[in-house]
Amino acid sequence: DAGVIQSPRHEVTEMGQEVTLRCKPISGHDYLFWYRQTMMRGLELLIYFNNNVPIDDSGMPEDRFSAKMPNASFSTLKIQPSEPRDSAVYFCASSSTVMNTEAFFGQGTRLTVV
Amino acid sequence: AQKITQTQPGMFVQEKEAVTLDCTYDTSDQSYGLFWYKQPSSGEMIFLIYQGSYDEQNATEGRYSLNFQKARKSANLVISASQLGDSAMYFCAMREGNTPLVFGKGTRLSVIA
Numbered sequence: 001d002a003g004v005i006q007s008p009r010h011e012v013t014e015m016g017q018e019v020t021l022r023c024k025p026i027s028g029h030d031y032l033f034w035y036r037q038t039m040m041r042g043l044e045l046l047i048y049f050n051n052n053v054p055i056d057d058s059g060m061p062e063d064r065f066s067a068k069m070p071n072a073s074f075s076t077l078k079i080q081p082s083e084p085r086d087s088a089v090y091f092c093a094s095s096s097t098v099m100n101t102e103a104f105f106g107q108g109t110r111l112t113v114v
Numbered sequence: 115a116q117k118i119t120q121t122q123p124g125m126f127v128q129e130k131e132a133v134t135l136d137c138t139y140d141t142s143d144q145s146y147g148l149f150w151y152k153q154p155s156s157g158e159m160i161f162l163i164y165q166g167s168y169d170e171q172n173a174t175e176g177r178y179s180l181n182f183q184k185a186r187k188s189a190n191l192v193i194s195a196s197q198l199g200d201s202a203m204y205f206c207a208m209r210e211g212n213t214p215l216v217f218g219k220g221t222r223l224s225v226i227a
Contacts (some may be wrong), residue, residue: 031212031214033214042218042219043205048214056214091159093159097212099145100145100164100166100167101209102161103161104161107157108157108158108159
């Protein structure tokens with residue numbers, strides 16, 4: 001398996017623009033997580049899905065953020081409009097349904113909003 | 115309250131020496147998992163080792179071992195025979211059932227030649 005695949009790896013965009021981050025989880029994994037990493041806040045959970053259904057989006061910072069999982073092999077995280085404070089590394093991770101198992105992370109997308 | 119606490123923002127260790135990275139956790143669940151991840155300067159998150167709450171033996175994976183003290187709610191990572199390539203950020207994390215991983219703030223380890 002190729003692991004969790006995220007695209008793009010790097011994104012530089014202007015304030016106010018729409019940004020879409022993409023993720024392909026490991027085949028057979030039923031859980032998908034979106035995390036954001038910043039120096040100030042560390043790794044924080046934004047939202048997670050189970051069997052393509054959003055379970056908890058309480059970590060999504062505001063309405064400008066939205067996430068979808070239209071099928072088991074694809075998820076998107078969208079920011080519209082983007083702001084400089086959204087600059088961070090965004091990680092997608094997936095895991096199986098076995099209790100207490102590790103999550104496998106993608107390479108991350110480094111987002112810079114100027 | 116913080117679920118995962120890593121009290122060492124940074125650590126230094128001499129090459130070939132052992133080092134212990136501290137982690138304490140807070141949960142009222144009986145079933146949970148404890149994890150350590152490594153994040154090198156390239157940025158990826160690499161899973162290192164896992165300890166289940168019901169495991170009686172401390173987990174080991176090569177040069178990594180997890181010193182699990184359930185009563186004290188600690189899950190320290192021990193790296194033996196440190197190598198220059200071990201220099202990275204190390205994150206302790208916990209998972210309660212199928213809830214998402216919750217991470218600590220991390221410890222930056224620097225291995226000195």
